[in-house]
Amino acid sequence: MSLGRSCILTLALLAAVASTSAQIGGPPPPDPRVILQQAKDASGGKAWDALRSQHSAVTMQTAGLTGAAERWSDITSGQSRLTYSIGPVKGVVGFDGKVAWTQDETGASHAETVGVARELAINAAYRDRLAFWYPDRGAALISYKERANVDGADFDVIRITPEGGRPFELWINVETRLIERLVEREAQAMRTEIYMDLREVQGVKVPYRVRATREDPRQDELVVVEAMQFNRPLTGISFAQPAPPKPDFAFPAGRASVTVPIDIQDGHLFVQVRIDGKGPFRMLLDSGNINVLLPDVATALKLGPEATAAAAGQLNVVRAARIDIGGVVIAKPVFATLDLKDVMRRVEGVDNVAGIIGVEIFKRMPVTIDYARAQLVLHDPARFKYAGNDPALPLTFRGTMPQIKARVDGIDGNFDVGTGARGSLTLAAPFVAAHDLAAKYGATQVVTVGAGLNGPVRGTLARAGKFEFGGTAFANPVTVLALSVAGADPDQASAGSIGYDVLRRFKPTFDFAHGVVYLEPAPAMAEVDDFERAGMWLEQGPLGFIVVDVVTGGPADLAGITRWDVITAINGKPAGTMTLAAARASQRAAAGTKLRLQVRVSGERTLILRNLI
Numbered sequence: 001m002s003l004g005r006s007c008i009l010t011l012a013l014l015a016a017v018a019s020t021s022a023q024i025g026g027p028p029p030p031d032p033r034v035i036l037q038q039a040k041d042a043s044g045g046k047a048w049d050a051l052r053s054q055h056s057a058v059t060m061q062t063a064g065l066t067g068a069a070e071r072w073s074d075i076t077s078g079q080s081r082l083t084y085s086i087g088p089v090k091g092v093v094g095f096d097g098k099v100a101w102t103q104d105e106t107g108a109s110h111a112e113t114v115g116v117a118r119e120l121a122i123n124a125a126y127r128d129r130l131a132f133w134y135p136d137r138g139a140a141l142i143s144y145k146e147r148a149n150v151d152g153a154d155f156d157v158i159r160i161t162p163e164g165g166r167p168f169e170l171w172i173n174v175e176t177r178l179i180e181r182l183v184e185r186e187a188q189a190m191r192t193e194i195y196m197d198l199r200e201v202q203g204v205k206v207p208y209r210v211r212a213t214r215e216d217p218r219q220d221e222l223v224v225v226e227a228m229q230f231n232r233p234l235t236g237i238s239f240a241q242p243a244p245p246k247p248d249f250a251f252p253a254g255r256a257s258v259t260v261p262i263d264i265q266d267g268h269l270f271v272q273v274r275i276d277g278k279g280p281f282r283m284l285l286d287s288g289n290i291n292v293l294l295p296d297v298a299t300a301l302k303l304g305p306e307a308t309a310a311a312a313g314q315l316n317v318v319r320a321a322r323i324d325i326g327g328v329v330i331a332k333p334v335f336a337t338l339d340l341k342d343v344m345r346r347v348e349g350v351d352n353v354a355g356i357i358g359v360e361i362f363k364r365m366p367v368t369i370d371y372a373r374a375q376l377v378l379h380d381p382a383r384f385k386y387a388g389n390d391p392a393l394p395l396t397f398r399g400t401m402p403q404i405k406a407r408v409d410g411i412d413g414n415f416d417v418g419t420g421a422r423g424s425l426t427l428a429a430p431f432v433a434a435h436d437l438a439a440k441y442g443a444t445q446v447v448t449v450g451a452g453l454n455g456p457v458r459g460t461l462a463r464a465g466k467f468e469f470g471g472t473a474f475a476n477p478v479t480v481l482a483l484s485v486a487g488a489d490p491d492q493a494s495a496g497s498i499g500y501d502v503l504r505r506f507k508p509t510f511d512f513a514h515g516v517v518y519l520e521p522a523p524a525m526a527e528v529d530d531f532e533r534a535g536m537w538l539e540q541g542p543l544g545f546i547v548v549d550v551v552t553g554g555p556a557d558l559a560g561i562t563r564w565d566v567i568t569a570i571n572g573k574p575a576g577t578m579t580l581a582a583a584r585a586s587q588r589a590a591a592g593t594k595l596r597l598q599v600r601v602s603g604e605r606t607l608i609l610r611n612l613i
Contacts, residue, residue, distance in 0.1 A: 029144045030144050030156065031144070032142045032143060032144045032158045033142065035144070035156055035158060035172065036132050036133060036142075036158065037133075038177065039133075039172065039177070039178075039179065040133045042177045042178065043178060043179075043204060043205045044203050044204030044205060047202065047203030047204050048130065048133065048204055050203075050231070051075050051130075051202075051204070051230045051231060052074070052075055052076055052230075052231055053072070053073065053074055053075055053230065053231055053232055053233075053234050054071075054072070054073045054075060054128075054228070054229070054230050055070075055071070055072050055228070055229045055230075055232045056070070056071050056225055056227065056228045056229075057069075057070050057071075057225075057226045057227045057228075058070075058071070058223050058224060058225050058226060059223075059224050059226060060084075060086065060221060060222065060223045060224070061221065061222045062086065062219070062220070062221040062222075063218060063219060064218075065086045065087040065089070066086070066087070067084060067085050067086030067087060067089075068084070068085055068086075068226075069082055069083065069084040069085070069086075070082070070083050070084075071083075072234065072237045073128045074128075074234060074239070075128060075129060075130060075230075076129065076137065077097050077129070078095065078097060078125030078126065078128045078129045078131075078137075078138070079094075079095055079096055079097050079125075079128075079239035080094060080095045080124070080125065080128055080239065081093075081094045081095075081237060081238070081239050082094070087306060087317055089105070089317070089334075090104075090105040091103055091104045091105055092109075092242070094239055094240075094241065095121050095124065095125050095239065096239045096240050096241065097125070097239070099111050099112075099241060100112040100117060100118060100120075100121030101241040101242075103241075103242055104363075105334075106245060106248055106363075106364070107242065107244070107245025107246070108244065108245060108363055108364070108513070109241050109242050109244075110397060110512075110515070111241060111515075112397075113396040113397065113515075114396050114397065114398045114403065114414065114493050115414075115493060116166075116186070116187040116398075116493040117187075117398075117493075118164075119164070119165045119166040120165075120166070120184070120186065122162055122163075122164045122165035123162055123165040123166060123168055123184065125138075126138045126140065126160075126162035126165060131162070132158075132160055132170070138162055138163065139162070139163040140160050140161055140162040140163060140165075141160070141161040142158065142159070142160050142161075143158070143159050144156070144157075144158060144159075145157040145158065145159040145169065147174075148171070150171075150181075153173055153174075153175065153180075154173070154174040154175065155171040155172055155173055155174060155180070155181070156171075156172045156174060157169050157170070157171055157172075158170045158172065166184070166185065167184075167185075168182060168183065168184035169181075169182065169183040169184070170182060171183065178195075178198065178205070179195060180194065180195050181193060181194055181195070182195075186214075187398070187493050189214040189215050189216065189219070190214065190215065191212055191213070191214055192212070192213050192214075193210055193211070193212045194210065194211045194212075194213070195207035195209075195210055196208075196209040196210070196211070197209040201228050201229075201230065202229075202230045202231070204230075206225070206228060207225070208224065208225040208228075209222070209223070209224055209225070210222070210223040211223075244513065247364070247381075247382075248330065248331045248332065248364075249328060249329060249330040249331065249364050249365070250328070250329050251327070251328055251378075251380045252327040252328075255327070255380070256379065256380050256383040256384070257377055257378060257379045257380065257384075258325075258326045258327050258328050258377070258378045259326070259375050259376070259377050259378075260272070260325055260326035260375065260376045260377075260378065261374060261375060261376075262285065262369075262374050262375060262376045263282075263374070264371065264374055265348065265349070265350065265579070265581040266348070266349075266422065266580070266581040266584050266585075267421075267422030267423065267499065267500035267501065268284060268348060268420070268422060268500070269284070269285040269369070269376075269419055270282050270283065270284055270285065270350075270353070271283055271285045271325065271357070271376060272325075273323055273324070273325050273354075273357055274323065274324040274325075275293075275297075275301055275320050275322075275323050275324075275354075276301055276320050276321050276322060277322075277324075278301060279354075281297065281354035281355070282350070282352050282353050282354060283353065283354055283355055283356060283357040284344075284348075284353060284355070284356045284357070284358075284420070285356075285357060285358055285376070285419055285420075286356050286357075286358040286359075286418060286419055286420030287358045287359060287362045287367075287402060287418045287419045287420070287510060288358065288359060288400055288401035288402060288416060288417075288418025288419070288420055289356050289358050289359060289400065289418070289420055290336060290356075290358075290359060290360070290400060291333055291334060291335040291336065291355070291356065291357055291358075291359075291360050292335060292336050292337070292338050292340065292355040292356040292357075293318065293335040293336075293337050293338075293354060293355040294337070294338070294339060294340055294341055294353075294354055294355055295316070295337045295338075295339055296341075297354045297355060298316070298318050298335065298337045301320065303318035303319070303320055303335070304318065305317060305318055305337070306318060306319055316336070316337040317334060317335070317336055317337070318334070318335050318337055319332055319333070319334050319335070320332070320333050320335065323357070325357075325361065325378065326376075326378065328365075328378050330360065330361070330364065333360055334360075335355065338355075340353070340355070340356075340453075343451070343452060343453055345540055346451070346539045346540050346541075347450070347451045347452070347539055347540075348540075348580065349539075349540040349579055349580025349581060349583075350580075356420075358418075358419065358420070359400045359512075361378070362402075362510055362512045363512045363513065364381070364513075365378055365379055365380065365381050365384075365513075366378075366379040366381060366384045366386075366509055366510065366511040366513075367379070367509070367510050368507060368508070368509040368510075369419065369503070369507065369508055369510075370507050371503070371504040371506075371507065371522060371524070372504075372507070372522050372523055372524065379509075381513060384511075386509060386511075386518050388509075388518060388520050390518045390519055390520050390521075391470065391471065391518075392511075392514075392516035392517075392518060393469070393470040393516060393517050393518070393519060394515060394516060395417075395510070395512065395515045395516055395517055396414060396515070397512075398414070398416065398493050398494055401416050401418055401494075402416070402417050402418060402510065402512065402517070403415060403416055403417060403494065404417050404469055404470070404498075404517065405469065406467065406468060406469035406495075406498070407467070407468045407469070408425070408427070408464050408466070408467050408468075408479075408495075408496075409440075409464055409465045409466055409467075411435055411495075413431060413494075413495025413496065414493060414494060414495055415469070415494070415495055415496050415497060415498050416494050416496070416497040416498065417497075417498045417503070417517070418497070419500075419503070421497045421498070421499035421500065422449070422450060422499050422500050422501070423449055423450075423478070423480060423499040423500065423501055424477045424478045424479065424498075424499055424501040424502050424529055425464060425467055425477045425478065425479045425480070425496060425497075425498060425499065425502065426449070426459065426479070426480045426482055426496050426497045426499065427464075427479060427480070427481050427482060427495065427496040428482055428494055428495055428496045428497075429481075429482045429483060431494075431495040431496060432481045432482065437462075437481060438460060438462075438481055441462035441463070441464070441479070441481070442462070443460035443461060443462035443481050444460060445460060445461045445551060445552075445612065445613070446458055446459070446460055446461075446483070446551070446552075447459065447460070447461045447480070447531075447535075447537070447549075447551055447612070448537035448548060448549035449480050449537075451537075451539065451548070456537065456548060456549060457482075458483050458549075459480035459481050459482045459483050460480070460481045460483065461478070461479075461480060461481075461531065461612060461613045462479045462480075462481055462613065463476045463477065463478060463479055463613055464476070464477055464479040467479075467502075469498075470519050472519070472521075474502065474529070476529070477502065477529050478501070478529050478530065478531045478613060482496075501529060502529075504522070504524050505521070505522055505524045505525045505527070506519040506520055506521060506522050506525070507519075507520040507521075507522050508520070530588060530611075531588075531611075531612055531613055532584065532587040532588050532612070533555065533587060533588060533589070533591055533593075533609035533610055533611060533612060534554070534555050534556050534586075534587035534595060534607060534609060535550060535551035535553075535554020535555050535556045535557060535612055536549065536550045536551065536554070536556040536561060536587070537549040538567070538580065538583055538584060538587075539580070540580045541566055543566050543568065543575075543600060544566045544567050544568040544569075544575035544576075544600060545566070545567040545570075545575050545580065545583050546564065546565075546566055546567075547561055547562070547563055547564060547565040547566075547567065548563065548564075549563060550562060550563055551612060554612060555595075555607040555608055555609055555610055556607055558607070559597075559605045559606060559607035559608075560602070560605055561597070561599065561605055561607070565599050565600070565601075565602065566599065566600040566601075567583075567597050567598065567599055567600075568598045568599070568600050569597070569598035570583055570586055570595065570596070570597060570598075571586070571595065571596050572596065587609070589609055590609070591609055591610050591611050592608065592609065592610070593608070593609045594606055594607070594608055594609075595607050595608075595609060
């Protein structure tokens, strides 16, 4: 489990502080350079010229967790290194002047290659260098934006876009002539940093309390400076990305790989895992997700919380002694506890799932998923060498989510490629809007394609013309244009996601440590891509399969099926003897197939399957 760079970058503000402005009004607009010079003069003047390095120690609170961090920065070059410990979550975030990187508590590190993370790192380095006062340290576009009033105070707002970075704003209190706010868009939210409790350190004024707010108050952060020094020698401080750590896992003696069976249900993968010698436990395999345990499983294993976060209600963090997957043992794994029992039973139709596992395996070792044989192959990285002839396709990472570059109908983007997505191709709402894809595809038919803790996931159904990645081109893939913008990335760091119905056409080998994936074509490559043909979304209920959504004008609608109907039998087979996956599979039978449904209360209904797209 790792702490997001967006959270850690809040601490980078401690080098970009204190400013003033003159109260200037009327056209022409004020000269931002003049305001910035006045800022420098009011908050330390020439004392800033003598600063070459900064060291700070802080305490912080975020998402209900408390912790501490220590930060070093080279003010002249923008290099930085921050070590943090928040509850059980530990790690390092750094910038070597060119590459931003993160390191988790296992010692594993990776470069931040996604555009948003890279731009935010460039912005932080620009502020570390105080380049808005020293233009020779970093090029940027600087302009006066507006005079604004917030919380009864007037501010001159200066907009700055560092070369290679993204716009951010310095809000300068007209009365106090000090920078009191910084506003910057992250991947999914606008972050506002509020600077308080300014104190003088070696001739300059710096904030000793900083509150960062976002659209979601649960993600607010409070940083309190415990100690700060300038011009401490940087001897022994490394800003370079760390070398790989010693393994915290072990393979069975003499084995270069281990093969584990997987259970594939409706596009999701499940694997058996032993935790602290107990089990096995059935876990959802999701290469883009952190470890999760259901609270009752954690209690049964006597795993007490090491910390509690307020990210999604009360979310505890626990640590086991070890997990065992087919004989491969990983030491001291961390799990978030989250009550997924209802969503697993309702949406996946299973009631014996203990949680989620994925990225903690994938980041430690190469992993092959053989969909055709329903097998997972774990490779010892010390002895792994890809034996196929398929080219290595570069992976980047959006947090824990792996991505590949792909192209849909000539439009390039970064697409999530985690194993937790069902379907074929889903395009994110901002990406759809930016390229007017709903109009291009004539997509108007709204469908439900999944559900989560927050309810159904809906989109409009379409077929893209061509989807290309890694030298492979898919013609007319089933494509869902996401409707919800909740949690969507307005900067399009993710153009969408590639799901099971595409991935199963390969035997992919993911090598997170080297940032590549090998896609070996599988027999399913020749199969036609299709979508369910009944026009309804089913979920598991206590008395049968619940009709959660019905496509207007679809076969189910025409047969008289309505929302919240309960289907008690399909083609004469009682719902109690079928899995939810089997019920959904019946909806994918060939066009023209008759489906006899026994509906509680209203009786039997017969629908004729047909293509919805």
